[in-house]
């Protein structure tokens with residue numbers, strides 16, 4: 431058995447052990463990650479310690495903003511704060527998986543609610559949630575929960591709302607990880623009851639990353655917002671939940687700002703624009719007689735393996751400085767051309783997000799009964815593009831892939 435599969439097995443086993451513990455709700459003073467703590471104990475001497483920083487106002491390039499760090503919520507305080515609560519996690523996609531396992535490992539009382547015997551039900555059992563103990567139908571989980579964390583797909587939130595809305599009774603808290611459903615209420619018809627707190631914690635990354643960073647003793651960046659504050663405690667609860675689900679730090683937003691920036695970003699540079707730019711650059715190289723390996727290396731491989739990690743770690747100016755004078759000169763000139771050319775496209779995109787066009791498209795597509803098959807078909811088309819077929823061969827040649 432490989433090291434990777436052995437450690438994956440160990441992680442799954444630890445998750446199951448943690449599930450049993452969570453189900454019996456022990457008094458525990460565990461770290462932010464039981465798994466990280468266990469691993470650290472085995473792999474001493476490196477011990478991760480949470481830096482002692484908390485809520486503060488920081489100057490972000492001239493604009494002052496409040497940030498919340500998890501050190502204001504030591505684990506004992508977090509567990510005490512939620513000691514009378516049951517987090518009912520509705521939906522078990524990537525966020526359900528990451529946020530649910532993290533909150534469970536943090537010693538909170540968590541139950542999962544999903545469609546019985548669907549894909550998520552199976553996945554939840556794999557992760558150690560136990561039918562009848564910590565895994566229920568959506569309705570039953572909501573009945574048991576005090577904090578209802580709606581992590582269904584955005585389309586499903588809208589489809590299931592008529593059924594679940596009456597179950598969200600006075601005193602419960604309604605939690606989202608996206609402003610989508612309530613902001614676009616004219617399209618989604620999701621209107622929260624007037625007598626519950628409605629809050630948001632939106633991790634800035636995939637649920638898989640939410641989980642991986644937590645297990646490493648690190649944390650995802652998230653935004654927090656309040657839509658409706660009935661108790662006067664909505665913000666505090668949102669921040670505490672943000673810590674519970676694995677955030678390292680959080681910044682303030684509103685439901686509107688969160689959904690606009692999120693839909694815009696993923697259609698833009700995070701996903702849509704990057705695929706479009708890669709393809710356009712690759713096509714021109716191929717049309718001018720460059721081989722697939724050369725075109726892929728000059729478009730994707732050098733970007734992802736060499737240059738983008740430098741931007742992530744040290745910033746754009748550092749990356750420019752790390753490149754040749756020739757590269758720098760040309761890139762500085764052409765950056766302006768790309769910015770000017772793309773500005774109207776980004777303006778059009780933001781407008782399309784803001785006026786709800788993107789929402790309606792998403793609700794229509796993801797609300798189809800065939801949404802999984804339809805998506806798989808489109809992703810297969812991408813996988814079969816020459817650029818990504820060439821990429822498979824290039825990746826296989828990375829020295830770390832050779833035995």
Ligand SMILES: NC(=O)c1ccc[n+]([C@@H]2O[C@H](COP(=O)([O-])OP(=O)(O)OC[C@H]3O[C@@H](n4cnc5c(N)ncnc54)[C@H](OP(=O)(O)O)[C@@H]3O)[C@@H](O)[C@H]2O)c1
Pocket residue numbers: 520521522523524525526544545548549550551580581582583584586589590607608610632633634635636637
């Ligand atoms: N993924 C991200 O990177 C990310 C980041 C930040 C925030 N968010 C937000 O977090 C929320 C959850 O997103 P996600 O990516 O984790 O989940 P997702 O993949 O979009 O949704 C999956 C869940 O929805 C359920 N579902 C789909 N259609 C359903 C229906 N008609 N009835 C009942 N259940 C249905 C699935 O259950 P079955 O398996 O039974 O179909 C599954 O549990 C969303 O609001 C999303 O915008 C996501």
